[in-house]
Amino acid sequence: MSQTPATAPVRVRRAELSDLDDLVALEQATFDSDRISRAQFRRHLDSDSARVLVASANHRRFLGTAMVFFRKGSRVARLYSIASLPEARGKGVGTALIEAAESAARQRRCQSLRLEVRVDNESAVRLYERLGYRRAGPLKKGFYEDGSDAFVYQKALA
Numbered sequence: 001m002s003q004t005p006a007t008a009p010v011r012v013r014r015a016e017l018s019d020l021d022d023l024v025a026l027e028q029a030t031f032d033s034d035r036i037s038r039a040q041f042r043r044h045l046d047s048d049s050a051r052v053l054v055a056s057a058n059h060r061r062f063l064g065t066a067m068v069f070f071r072k073g074s075r076v077a078r079l080y081s082i083a084s085l086p087e088a089r090g091k092g093v094g095t096a097l098i099e100a101a102e103s104a105a106r107q108r109r110c111q112s113l114r115l116e117v118r119v120d121n122e123s124a125v126r127l128y129e130r131l132g133y134r135r136a137g138p139l140k141k142g143f144y145e146d147g148s149d150a151f152v153y154q155k156a157l158a
């Protein structure tokens with residue numbers, strides 16, 4: 001009997017060049033604007049200031065992705081992007097990706113992880129709040145390419 005991601009433990013690994021097609025396909029299927037291009041993904045895979053993560057379970061080697069940015073001299077890491085495959089949502093993929101992003105930030109000696117989220121993205125906001133993220137700073141008006149506003153959320157990393 002085949003197992004579904006709902007019962008399988010989610011693992012998170014560093015993205016490789018062979019993930020590029022999946023990364024680009026998920027990005028295009030998920031976001032209408034502010035998309036990360038193939039060339040940008042390729043650059044980030046190789047970059048010291050970015051960490052691209054991929055979630056997998058059992059024999060599904062790609063269930064979702066998250067990207068964290070680091071800035072020289074800054075103890076604040078930025079969760080730039082996160083998405084799970086539509087059919088894999090609500091099964092812990094997003095949670096595992098965020099936890100892995102936090103670990104990556106801790107390894108880089110960052111003290112907190114910050115992110116922006118569309119004000120109307122209720123499922124993402126709920127997930128972040130459940131994982132201990134709190135609103136930080138004012139609303140970012142017109143933050144996204146389509147003019148939408150963003151909340152800034154941040155969590156201190158123990």
Ligand SMILES: CC(C)(COP(=O)(O)OP(=O)(O)OC[C@H]1O[C@@H](n2cnc3c(N)ncnc32)[C@H](O)[C@@H]1OP(=O)(O)O)[C@@H](O)C(=O)NCCC(=O)NCCS
Pocket residue numbers: 006030064081082083084085088089090091092093094095096116117118121123124126127130
């Ligand atoms: C936001 C997003 C990444 C969340 O990913 P996800 O894989 O669904 O995340 P999880 O499964 O870990 O958590 C989602 C919910 O399922 C619940 N859940 C997790 N594992 C579960 C399980 N095994 N059984 C039942 N429910 C579960 C979580 O508690 C969570 O509930 P909540 O909504 O009350 O917080 C996903 O919805 C997505 O890709 N959205 C489109 C892109 C996007 O908006 N990205 C954010 C941009 S800022």
